Amino acid sequence: MKSVITSIALEQDGDVSHTRRTARLIAKVGGATSRDQIRFATAVSEIARNAVQYGKDGVAEFAFDEGHSNTHLIARVQDHGNGIHALDDLLRNRHQSHRGPGLGLSGSQKLVDAFHVDTDEAGTTIDLTLNLKTDSPVQELANAAAEALVKAAHGSPIEELAEQNRALRDALAEQQFLLREMHHRTKNNLAIIQSLALLQARQSGNEETRRALNDFTGRIQAFANAHNLLHRADDVTEVDLQTHIETLAERLRRAFDQSGVTIETKSEALTVSFDTATEIGLIVNELLTNAVKHAADKAGRADEQRCVQVIASQVGSKIRLTVKDNGPGLDNAKTVLRKSRSLGWKIVEGCVRKLNGSIEVDGTDGLAVSIEFNTHTLQ
Template identity: 35%
Template sequence: MRHDRDIVHARQRARLVADRMGFEVQDQTRIATAVSEVCRNAYAYATGGKAEFRIQEVAGKVALVIEVGDRGPGISELDDILAGRYRSRTGMGLGLLGARRLMDKLDIETSGDGTTVRLTRILSKPLGMAIPEFINKLMDELARQQPLDPVEEVQRQNQELLSSLNDLRQREEELLEANAALRASVVEKEVLLKEVYHRVKNNLQIISSLVSLKARKSTNPLVRQELDDVRSRIHSLSIVHEKLYQSDDLARVDLSGYVRDLCAHLRTSFTARGDGPELMVETDNVALGLDMAIQLGLLINEIVTNAFKHAFPDGARGEIRVSLTVLPGERLRLEVTDNGKGMPEEATDSLGMNLIRALATRVEGVLEIEGANGDGGTRVTVTMPLHGD
């Protein structure tokens, strides 16, 4: 390459060889463009060089390898160029990066004595004959062929560019259609999922009503109490699905609203006449996945229910405080405190406490209980990983 026209000839040669090897038209354009860019760099920065075309086996397949060498000053900013951080005023960085994207492989060796760029494109199908035989046949054809006029090459480049733009426009339209179909599918699934949450909530409320009806008909106080506890647990599940039905995010539950609604329901259940302790809620803003929200809701239900039962029997006045705090290191702390008479020792082995321990294990939490001796005031703390998905 000693003149501008030699770059055009190298481009023509690259396309012809790629065509005879059996590369698809789009691959021919990619190879010709990559060769043109690398040869132009050699001519611009090293005042010329040499382009060698090889047909050889690479990883068991036939490949076209074009090696462009020069005796210029080398590329001092090569690492920055290949990392996309460097652009010269003449566009060398863009040329090398573009060539790398167009070919299967690009290797560069550079020093103060010159630069060699090796471009490789692998043929996806068999060559159809032995490589030496193919090269001899190709050399005969090249010896008889006259180079195309540079103007014709420019016209061909323009045609390739228009064809590529047309292909891009067609792909863009296909992507827009696929995106619209995907969006419609997502909306449809969101509607169906909302309907599922709504139906689950309604079914849980029906079950809760049946359990409540059974409790009222029972003459055994212990049975009534156990059925009321079951109804409360069912209601905590119902609230989760109600929140998801009302939310724009169908996969995650807003913790603040969920816990407040759950605690409001518990206070109403235990203080129907307006007496009993105050129940206060403090939560950080956080959203949880459905499974963890359900486990956490059941956990709060059991701890607060225990507080109402054991710390404030017979509607005694006082205060229950529920707090949820996001801790450093993606952890969540649930703390329920009361200033009641304290949890009696026999209550530490009750069904409610056993459920609390089991639920704390389900959320991978560490359970701590202070004041479980009946001396006044109890604090229950569960520290767990914050799984938001």
């Protein structure tokens, strides 16, 4: 059973704003959470804007529909344009720089619970569906929504804007809480895996196996560290690079406490995305571990202080990360490392590729490995 609530003509930019407000208000009447109201209204307004800009003219229709298991709120946006070409590619987001009919399709599809497109040279029809958790009859919901729309039409635009802002703040707070909880649980799960690997290492009678498992736990910790920082941070979307590097270095200081090697960190106050932070964590873990082991195994005079440094700084639009030691160095360092079968070096190269970065190796005065990357080009 389907009950239509209202229709909005889409002819100018102001109609798009009106469509967004209508979508949010109807979703609210249907019992949707603040977060669901925002995501539905955002998706509908994106499609409505596309219809106004490229579809000549159109209409947005809202209706409640009673399904088999729950009630749906459906927004149908129709236009009389020339259709959307390469629809499948657009829905898969293959056209990263797309401009024109179909703009916003991929993003809107991800915001709603169901998404259907019917397009040809005579125009396009898009259905966007939001699943509702309500036992109220659809006709009763439609009547309540119509009354709410009439009341809103006579209300203050400032009050409506304030209500939208409150809903947006509530949705953002809920999202941050969920992200923080996700990072917390992931960190705990990684800690369990790390503990099991350490236990297995202690029980193993093979030295090579123990070393491999210990290296494995260090890599797990590099992942867990980024999750831990985001769990405690005010902003759950960015990681403090300075704290991230120092935390990793401190763990290795404790692990190599008897090596006699000093670990120093020098980092500018920089922030990076979570995905970038995990790659950097693995890079720092591998390079720092290898540098400390190398310095400890090849210690020189008793009075010579062996030191490994980790330096992170902003260089133009990129970040430069360097791990270097004051050891004897390495002839043809880049060639030797590339030809080595070291899993650690393969991990470093793989992480750098994901960052779209570059590697420089200098073995003339100790061994220094420098990586430059742009934080906005992670694959």
